Amino acid sequence: MTKHETDFRNGVATPEVSRRAFIITAAAAGGGMVLGISSATEAQATNTTGYPGVQTKAPEFTNHISITPDNKVIVRATKMEIGNGVLTSIAMIATEELGCDWSTVSAEYVLPSRNLAENNVYSKTGVLAYFAGRSTGKEMMDQMLQAGASARERLKAAAAQKWNVPAGEIKAEKSMLIHEASGKKATYGEMAEAAAAVKLDKEPAPKPHSQWTFLTKTSQKRLNLPLILDGSAKYGIDIQVPGMVYATVRHVPSHGGRLKSYNFEAIKAMPGVRAVVVIDPDEKRAGLPGNAVAPMGFSATTNGPQAAVAVIADHYWQAKVALDLLPIEWDPGEGKQWTNTAKVYETIAAAAKDAGKGNIIRQIGDVDAALKDGKKVEAEFMTPYNDHFLMEPLNGTALVTADKVEVWVPTQHPQQAMYVTADETGVPPEKVTVYPTYVGMGCGRRIYGDDVRTVVAIAKKVQGTPVKVIWTREEMTRQGRYRDLAAASFTATLGPDGMPKAVDINQAATRSSGRNLSDTPYATNIPNFRVRTKVFNTNLMTGPFRGPMYTSNLFFLETFINQLAETAKIDAVEYRRKLLANYPDPGWVKVLDEVAQKANWGQSLPKGTAQGVAIGNWAMANTKEGAPVPNTGSTVAAIVMVEVSRRGQVSIPRVDIAMDLGTVMNQEGVRAQMEGGVIMGLSAGLLEEININNGAVVEGNLDTYRVLRQNDPLLPQEIHVHFGGNTNHERLSEAGEPPMGPPPAAFAHAYFKATGKWLTRQPLTKYMA
Amino acid sequence: MAFELKINGKQVSVDADPQTPLLWVLRDHLQMTGTKYGCGINQCGACTVTIDGQAARSCNIPAAQAVGRTIVTIEGLSPDRTHAVQKAWAELDVPQCGYCQAGQMMAAVGLLARNPNPTDADIDQAMNNLCRCGTYVRIRAAVKRAAELV
Ligand code: FES
Numbered sequence: 001m002t003k004h005e006t007d008f009r010n011g012v013a014t015p016e017v018s019r020r021a022f023i024i025t026a027a028a029a030g031g032g033m034v035l036g037i038s039s040a041t042e043a044q045a046t047n048t049t050g051y052p053g054v055q056t057k058a059p060e061f062t063n064h065i066s067i068t069p070d071n072k073v074i075v076r077a078t079k080m081e082i083g084n085g086v087l088t089s090i091a092m093i094a095t096e097e098l099g100c101d102w103s104t105v106s107a108e109y110v111l112p113s114r115n116l117a118e119n120n121v122y123s124k125t126g127v128l129a130y131f132a133g134r135s136t137g138k139e140m141m142d143q144m145l146q147a148g149a150s151a152r153e154r155l156k157a158a159a160a161q162k163w164n165v166p167a168g169e170i171k172a173e174k175s176m177l178i179h180e181a182s183g184k185k186a187t188y189g190e191m192a193e194a195a196a197a198v199k200l201d202k203e204p205a206p207k208p209h210s211q212w213t214f215l216t217k218t219s220q221k222r223l224n225l226p227l228i229l230d231g232s233a234k235y236g237i238d239i240q241v242p243g244m245v246y247a248t249v250r251h252v253p254s255h256g257g258r259l260k261s262y263n264f265e266a267i268k269a270m271p272g273v274r275a276v277v278v279i280d281p282d283e284k285r286a287g288l289p290g291n292a293v294a295p296m297g298f299s300a301t302t303n304g305p306q307a308a309v310a311v312i313a314d315h316y317w318q319a320k321v322a323l324d325l326l327p328i329e330w331d332p333g334e335g336k337q338w339t340n341t342a343k344v345y346e347t348i349a350a351a352a353k354d355a356g357k358g359n360i361i362r363q364i365g366d367v368d369a370a371l372k373d374g375k376k377v378e379a380e381f382m383t384p385y386n387d388h389f390l391m392e393p394l395n396g397t398a399l400v401t402a403d404k405v406e407v408w409v410p411t412q413h414p415q416q417a418m419y420v421t422a423d424e425t426g427v428p429p430e431k432v433t434v435y436p437t438y439v440g441m442g443c444g445r446r447i448y449g450d451d452v453r454t455v456v457a458i459a460k461k462v463q464g465t466p467v468k469v470i471w472t473r474e475e476m477t478r479q480g481r482y483r484d485l486a487a488a489s490f491t492a493t494l495g496p497d498g499m500p501k502a503v504d505i506n507q508a509a510t511r512s513s514g515r516n517l518s519d520t521p522y523a524t525n526i527p528n529f530r531v532r533t534k535v536f537n538t539n540l541m542t543g544p545f546r547g548p549m550y551t552s553n554l555f556f557l558e559t560f561i562n563q564l565a566e567t568a569k570i571d572a573v574e575y576r577r578k579l580l581a582n583y584p585d586p587g588w589v590k591v592l593d594e595v596a597q598k599a600n601w602g603q604s605l606p607k608g609t610a611q612g613v614a615i616g617n618w619a620m621a622n623t624k625e626g627a628p629v630p631n632t633g634s635t636v637a638a639i640v641m642v643e644v645s646r647r648g649q650v651s652i653p654r655v656d657i658a659m660d661l662g663t664v665m666n667q668e669g670v671r672a673q674m675e676g677g678v679i680m681g682l683s684a685g686l687l688e689e690i691n692i693n694n695g696a697v698v699e700g701n702l703d704t705y706r707v708l709r710q711n712d713p714l715l716p717q718e719i720h721v722h723f724g725g726n727t728n729h730e731r732l733s734e735a736g737e738p739p740m741g742p743p744p745a746a747f748a749h750a751y752f753k754a755t756g757k758w759l760t761r762q763p764l765t766k767y768m769a
Numbered sequence: 770m771a772f773e774l775k776i777n778g779k780q781v782s783v784d785a786d787p788q789t790p791l792l793w794v795l796r797d798h799l800q801m802t803g804t805k806y807g808c809g810i811n812q813c814g815a816c817t818v819t820i821d822g823q824a825a826r827s828c829n830i831p832a833a834q835a836v837g838r839t840i841v842t843i844e845g846l847s848p849d850r851t852h853a854v855q856k857a858w859a860e861l862d863v864p865q866c867g868y869c870q871a872g873q874m875m876a877a878v879g880l881l882a883r884n885p886n887p888t889d890a891d892i893d894q895a896m897n898n899l900c901r902c903g904t905y906v907r908i909r910a911a912v913k914r915a916a917e918l919v
């Protein structure tokens with residue numbers, strides 16, 4: 001039997017079931033699970049060791065801080081731990097003001113359902129309140145510092161009342177309240193219950209940054225380190241909900257296509273198989289009630305439903321084996337025009353060259369006139385689609401009933417997950433509980449909630465039964481939200497001094513962004529400067545890739561600057577110093593000087609070995625005209641050493657990286673982000689490429705998609721992170737995305753110096769001699 | 770079909786198709802989720818355990834093949850995170866997201882069992898696991914530190 005699943009009623013379709021499926025449905029009805037799991041079973045799933053969403057009951061001082069009678073501090077955070085240490089940072093910020101002993105501190109997630117029930121008290125900072133990116137943004141810092149200060153003053157007030165002394169005479173330090181004159185002492189825990197009830201006349205003001213003793217002064221290891229060491233940290237894929245079954249899913253390989261048919265009979269009798277369910281993108285979704293807003297929005301190309309078929313079985317392995325054997329026919333839809341990668345590249349390169357129709361996003365002077373004379377330099381660049389290739393495959397577990405949904409998911413944005421769930425199931429947001437877990441890396445792949453939509457779209461077809469859905473690695477790679485595809489053509493003329501008189505940039509990309517192109521501080525010293533952009537798309541979906549468009553634009557610009565410097569025969573660091581001479585943010589030159597000095601830039605090296613340089617800024621603010629705002633974002637410079645052996649073997653003996661984040665809050669945490677970013681940035685720029693075949697992604701797993709590994713000849717042998725470039729500006733900017741940018745351009749520069757060949761297309765290794 | 774496995778010093782009974790990869794027997798049937806799924810094709814090493822003291826990728830081994838052998842997973846490395854590899858990993862603050870690290874640590878255990886003083890090249894060969902967070906430089910240092918601590 002081959003059939004479409006068309007029997008949709010109220011958005012809930014009947015799955016094709018094997019006989020076994022009736023058994024679970026019946027058991028569910030008899031066992032009370034139709035109404036959602038009981039609190040006892042919920043506790044089993046979420047109150048286990050290693051689950052960061054546990055909601056410990058303890059006196060609450062503020063929305064963000066609880067202290068238990070046995071003197072443990074719990075900091076409640078809206079930021080999910082994706083590997084960047086954000087949960088630890090949040091706890092550190094509160095600790096600075098609370099004055100507690102760091103060894104007593106732990107952190108828990110605040111569920112988005114609690115936020116909703118409490119009138120969005122946790123998301124006052126807007127759509128990014130629940131975004132697991134940075135923790136040190138001003139709003140988040142202010143909120144957590146205030147929470148710490150408020151809790152501390154309540155503790156003092158409670159002690160003052162109990163001891164009958166003025167609160168001003170009490171010291172709060174290392175989790176102890178001390179009144180020196182009377183010799184009275186108590187732990188925070190002993191005073192917690194009384195303190196939580198204190199009403200202050202006025203909330204205390206947090207101290208100025210200059211008086212910090214913990215932040216910026218100490219480095220702390222991630223709070224969940226012990227849980228990682230013994231395997232007890234609970235990622236989404238580890239969640240066990242009593243009575244759950246497993247599913248694995250295949251979405252239409254050509255993004256945006258449709259399901260034609262499938263044949264359940266072929267797998268129906270296979271061991272453990274219970275049902276096949278279909279996700280129909282054309283089925284009407286519920287939308288959100290009233291004034292509810294999904295922080296990351298809904299759109300067809302980010303988190304809209306995609307045609308898919310899932311097999312549900314008793315165990316994951318059974319579901320996977322059966323899905324591999326399930327005959328499925330797809331209609332590739334519009335994607336079929338993209339017959340191969342070469343066609344895509346030709347089309348985007350042509351769009352980048354055809355400057356005429358571009359959208360002018362920055363214009364200084366008269367570029368056309370200035371291009372007429374002087375030494376001309378031209379170049380064309382391209383960066384392909386890349387997959388995030390996060391180590392934890394997409395997954396989620398959901399239990400849907402008629403009026404309630406529970407979802408366990410490794411997400412970068414659980415609030416978004418909650419609203420996507422409401423849209424997909426028609427259950428109102430206040431009846432949706434999302435339990436976020438630890439996350440096996442994020443990098444922007446887990447913000448839209450497309451994964452959550454698939455999970456609940458499957459679970460809603462087997463109401464009353466919890467389902468854990470796990471993507472195979474191949475499925476995750478083929479259903480990416482890839483790094484944007486981008487191409488650019490550059491033209492410049494140099495003056496007699498070798499410096500650019502005019503630079504003309506035409507870029508085409510799958511996302512509109514001039515970051516690190518149109519907003520470059522170099523333009524403050526280039527008299528004629530123009531950037532035009534165009535948006536070009538295939539059917540493949542794209543998303544943030546540890547800095548949307550950052551790694552593409554920066555590679556283009558910095559490689560071109562190196563080409564100009566080499567053409568002018570001026571040292572590339574010196575060339576940049578000159579270009580930056582008029583720019584009022586001192587961080588850029590400071591970072592360059594720091595990295596150049598530490599890497600011993602200019603040292604004489606054996607033939608075949610060379611150094612290359614690049615610099616950029618992630619998260620820099622722009623003026624209305626598109627000019628850079630000084631002292632914003634994170635400026636990062638890298639020097640990469642490349643060695644090309646006589647047999648042509650290429651290796652990277654050393655990478656140096658320096659940054660200006662303003663002020664560094666947790667130095668060792670930043671160091672780890674910098675090291676990891678260098679590796680991921682080089683991997684993406686040197687090795688990775690997603691190919692397309694009739695609208696579908698070719699690569700699926702590590703046998704075809706090369707990612708930098710321990711034994712890769714291109715793994716940097718040493719990475720040196722330098723902090724001397726920080727300007728001590730008051731901002732505490734982020735560290736995750738910034739190191740992704742400069743290394744590939746610095747590599748290409750060094751490779752040119754070693755071989756005489758410019759690499760202008762990524763993945764760079766594909767174009768090496 | 771029921772069969773027995775010896776995991777972390779305990780004899781456990783499993784009711785599963787013996788052809789199921791050991792990884793999924795551990796994770797789904799025994800609720801031992803410290804061992805991770807990454808690629809399923811013997812490439813990434815997230816699923817590494819030791820079998821008879823040697824590092825093995827459990828996604829690629831039918832459970833039947835592990836019967837009668839001694840399996841150790843991350844949960845069984847030590848009762849209190851004091852195995853030399855765990856201590857070295859903590860000291861050098863290796864993990865970022867942590868997802869790959871159980872596999873990394875088990876690969877290190879396997880390496881050190883057969884080579885107590887590995888060189889950089891030995892480490893790079895034996896520790897061919899994927900870490901998307903890019904903790905490789907620290908992993909190499911931590912393996913050396915663990916060698917000192919053993
Ligand atoms: S999951 Fe076994 S090697 Fe990747």
Ligand code: FES
Nearest residue numbers: 866867869900902
């Ligand atoms: S620590 Fe995240 S993948 Fe290795």
